[in-house]
Amino acid sequence: MSDTLSCPVSGAAESLPEYPLQRxxxxxxxPAPAVQELRAAKxxxxxxxxxxxxxxxxxxxxxxxxxxxxxxxxxDDLDPGFPYVNAHRAEIxxxxxxxxxxxxxxxxxxxxxxxxxxFVVKRIEKARPAIQKIVDDLIDTMxxxxxxxxxxxxxALPVPSLVIAELLGVPYKDHDFFQSSSSLVLxxxxxxxxxxxxxGALSAYLDNLLGEKMTDPGEDVLSEMGGRVKAxxxxxxxxxxxxxxxxxxxxxxxxxxxSLGTLALLQHPDQLxxxxxxxxxxxxxxxxxxxxxxLSIVQTGVRRVxxxxxxxxxxxxxxxxGIIFDLHAANWDPEAFPEADRLDVRRPARTHQAFGYxxxxxxxxxxxxxxxxxxxxxxxxxxxxxxxxxxxxxxEFDHTGTTYGVHSLPVAW
Amino acid sequence: xxxxxxxxKCVASGQCVMAAPEVFDQRDDDGVAILLDEHPVSELHxxxxxxxxxxxxxxxxxxxx
Numbered sequence: 174m175s176d177t178l179s180c181p182v183s184g185a186a187e188s189l190p191e192y193p194l195q196r197x198x199x200x201x202x203x204p205a206p207a208v209q210e211l212r213a214a215k216x217x218x219x220x221x222x223x224x225x226x227x228x229x230x231x232x233x234x235x236x237x238x239x240x241x242x243x244x245x246x247x248x249d250d251l252d253p254g255f256p257y258v259n260a261h262r263a264e265i266x267x268x269x270x271x272x273x274x275x276x277x278x279x280x281x282x283x284x285x286x287x288x289x290x291x292f293v294v295k296r297i298e299k300a301r302p303a304i305q306k307i308v309d310d311l312i313d314t315m316x317x318x319x320x321x322x323x324x325x326x327x328x329a330l331p332v333p334s335l336v337i338a339e340l341l342g343v344p345y346k347d348h349d350f351f352q353s354s355s356s357l358v359l360x361x362x363x364x365x366x367x368x369x370x371x372x373g374a375l376s377a378y379l380d381n382l383l384g385e386k387m388t389d390p391g392e393d394v395l396s397e398m399g400g401r402v403k404a405x406x407x408x409x410x411x412x413x414x415x416x417x418x419x420x421x422x423x424x425x426x427x428x429x430x431x432s433l434g435t436l437a438l439l440q441h442p443d444q445l446x447x448x449x450x451x452x453x454x455x456x457x458x459x460x461x462x463x464x465x466x467x468l469s470i471v472q473t474g475v476r477r478v479x480x481x482x483x484x485x486x487x488x489x490x491x492x493x494x495g496i497i498f499d500l501h502a503a504n505w506d507p508e509a510f511p512e513a514d515r516l517d518v519r520r521p522a523r524t525h526q527a528f529g530y531x532x533x534x535x536x537x538x539x540x541x542x543x544x545x546x547x548x549x550x551x552x553x554x555x556x557x558x559x560x561x562x563x564x565x566x567x568x569e570f571d572h573t574g575t576t577y578g579v580h581s582l583p584v585a586w
Numbered sequence: 587x588x589x590x591x592x593x594x595k596c597v598a599s600g601q602c603v604m605a606a607p608e609v610f611d612q613r614d615d616d617g618v619a620i621l622l623d624e625h626p627v628s629e630l631h632x633x634x635x636x637x638x639x640x641x642x643x644x645x646x647x648x649x650x651x
Contacts, residue, residue, distance in 0.1 A: 289598040523640055
């Protein structure tokens with residue numbers, strides 16, 4: 174099945190488009206038609222965002238790689254030209270400490286190296302048996318429960334909750350609080366005052382937990398950060414903000430890749446069969462990267478501001494101008510991925526930019542890959558008759574959050 | 587093939603270790619890449635090329651030949 178053949182044309186290339194661009198209801202897993210048209214016709218072009226400003230939109234895979242590794246392209250969200258995702262982000266920028274999410278090299282490099290330890294590939298890989306147990310137990314419970322069931326509540330949301338709780342050392346009893354808080358903070362339509370209140374509650378909770386871990390450390394990331402605070406390598410505020418960021422960043426994203434990923438595979442039975450029937454972990458790993466590429470769930474784009482004039486692709490991006498990198502557009506760029514609109518779990522997919530690109534590429538990507546490898550490698554084998562228990566046209570998709578998603582995914586077997 | 591690692595640019599994403607574990611490793615404490623083999627044998631070249639292609643910091647340079 175090809176999602177794009179019947180997708181409508183928007184005419185976006187003719188005017189100054191409003192960003193984010195709207196997906197077509199009949200092609201819920203494809204990028205917005207307008208973004209595909211812009212990539213072909215005007216790969217570096219101005220768009221209008223929520224506050225009326227007009228940053229550049231970069232849609233080609235190759236241009237994104239060039240710019241996202243260019244030191245003149247900055248993550249400094251105190252720069253007045255920074256193209257904020259929403260009013261809440263604009264409001265909190267001046268009161269947010271400098272973190273890996275808003276600094277450039279060399280400060281960024283220093284900060285990132287203080288938080289990388291838990292995500293070292295070999296260390297993450299050691300969590301595989303624990304993650305496998307979490308997934309096995311949830312599927313056991315799912316098979317003993319009602320049929321059909323909502324895959325989000327049965328599996329997709331609990332997996333990252335349990336995994337991140339275990340990694341950070343957050344007790345699982347608080348997971349309802351975290352799930353609802355993170356979804357509210359990530360919802361760009363939420364009122365700024367509500368988002369601020371919830372961010373504050375999360376920070377206060379983690380600050381308290383960090384304090385406990387500094388007195389009585391365990392084998393977890395908060396304890397490790399507590400040790401770094403005591404050693405003077407990071408401040409307590411930095412540690413708390415990092416904890417909140419890890420929790421939020423790893424939560425809905427992974428859950429969405431489980432729910433939407435399952436939907437995408439159910440829509441492509443031949444591809445699902447490859448995943449279900451393989452004995453080769455490399456095939457599963459590649460399928461995870463291909464589904465990451467195909468879905469590219471971050472839908473508000475990567476945001477940057479330019480510090481010095483940059484000439485690229487026949488345009489000049491001036492110092493002080495914002496840039497938005499649409500990751501879905503790059504990952505469906507036919508120059509990077511032939512027949513990019515086709516989900517093909519055997520294609521070389523590793524150069525996708527679903528986790529972004531450049532020094533700010535997702536810190537948790539190795540953990541996310543591992544969680545998805547365990548879920549994709551287990552769910553469809555254990556429940557080979559898994560099917561959608563609703564028409565795709567009945568599903569409600571989330572068009573407003575930082576990540577795309579589906580509000581519920583009824584499945585049966 | 588000669589492999590060069592620009593360590594100050596490394597952001598410790600670990601992508602090189604995933605692509606070519608025989609040639610790259612990471613420091614335990616901060617994840618910064620370690621080059622294990624400057625002149626990898628030809629069977630490892632595809633993995634090393636992938637590592638260079640996916641390094642988000644563009645910190646791996648290959649001198650082919």
